[in-house]
Amino acid sequence: MTARILDGIAAAADVKNDLRRRVDDLSREGVVPGLGTILIGDNSASRSYVLGKHRDCAEVGVVSASIELPADSTVDDIEAAVERFNRDPTVTGFIVQLPLPTGIDEQRILEAIDPRKDADGLHPMNLGRLVLGVDRAGVDSPLPCTPVGIVELLTRNGVELEGRRVTVVGRGITVGRPLGLILSQKGIDATVSIAHSRTPDLGEEVRRADIVIAAVGRPHLIRPEWIKPGAAVLDVGVTRVGTTSTGKARLAGDVDPGVAEVAGWLSPNPGGVGPMTRAMLVANVVQMAERSHRSAAGDPHVALR
Numbered sequence: 001m002t003a004r005i006l007d008g009i010a011a012a013a014d015v016k017n018d019l020r021r022r023v024d025d026l027s028r029e030g031v032v033p034g035l036g037t038i039l040i041g042d043n044s045a046s047r048s049y050v051l052g053k054h055r056d057c058a059e060v061g062v063v064s065a066s067i068e069l070p071a072d073s074t075v076d077d078i079e080a081a082v083e084r085f086n087r088d089p090t091v092t093g094f095i096v097q098l099p100l101p102t103g104i105d106e107q108r109i110l111e112a113i114d115p116r117k118d119a120d121g122l123h124p125m126n127l128g129r130l131v132l133g134v135d136r137a138g139v140d141s142p143l144p145c146t147p148v149g150i151v152e153l154l155t156r157n158g159v160e161l162e163g164r165r166v167t168v169v170g171r172g173i174t175v176g177r178p179l180g181l182i183l184s185q186k187g188i189d190a191t192v193s194i195a196h197s198r199t200p201d202l203g204e205e206v207r208r209a210d211i212v213i214a215a216v217g218r219p220h221l222i223r224p225e226w227i228k229p230g231a232a233v234l235d236v237g238v239t240r241v242g243t244t245s246t247g248k249a250r251l252a253g254d255v256d257p258g259v260a261e262v263a264g265w266l267s268p269n270p271g272g273v274g275p276m277t278r279a280m281l282v283a284n285v286v287q288m289a290e291r292s293h294r295s296a297a298g299d300p301h302v303a304l305r
């Protein structure tokens, strides 16, 4: 068997086509959604992801602004940048690119973001709403981009989630933890296990899964012999494993390439979950612009707090 490809570039293009129409509708009402990004330090992968986010915004007519700070910035410097975007009316939603330089308290920075402008859905108020399974007055809170991108990639390819066993490998804040909550929500109804670096027999956890999502950053950790034939496998993690002869970074995903011979579906890496993460960020920004426009127009169902 050779796995069918979960093509993130194609699915992200479809998502962006839908978004372009929503952005056009907003612009007819004089509203232009705006993304802000804050990049601290000189991590080349982070820089490339942020550039991709600005490119995606431009493709659909969302404007974007960036703040770049040096690696030796203090918490106060970063909080000042966050405050600038909190107050900037042209920025509908913004993100602080992670990881932050060593020594910076990530939680403190995320908590400084106005939850109404939290385009990553990583503010404790928005994550708390996800845990509780509640919306504000029927208005969805922003959800973290990679988990929602994974759900979209699966559903757009017709991979059923209801009643399926999903093993998520990784318990980080941007992927594993929120993904487990989203997949087990009412309406999606998957049965989820979260495995991690201390799981005693990872192979055993992966073997029972209909869907495996690997987000740990350990090259080729997921072995072909662990995969249930026909399962869907999503490769999220990426690790730099050296440099090519032309000096470019050589990258490896979390999934061994041999998995393609056993799985029913496989997301390439690159070209799978990454483009969907970016598309979902643009979707969050557009949704936030729609919400604040409706609220300003006096829609009683949009109570913003």
Ligand SMILES: Nc1nc2c(c(=O)[nH]1)N[C@@H](CN(C=O)c1ccc(C(=O)N[C@@H](CCC(=O)O)C(=O)O)cc1)CN2
Pocket (backbone or CB within 6 Å): 048, 049, 052, 095, 096, 097, 098, 099, 120, 145, 146, 174, 269, 270, 271, 272, 273, 274, 275, 277, 278
């Ligand atoms: N503030 C955030 N920081 C981080 C997040 C996040 O969701 N919010 N997630 C990851 C990184 N990430 C998003 O920022 C991200 C990772 C990968 C890609 C992507 O498009 N990958 C491409 C390859 C692109 C390239 O090589 O330059 C692909 O997979 O095809 C986008 C976003 C950690 N930080």
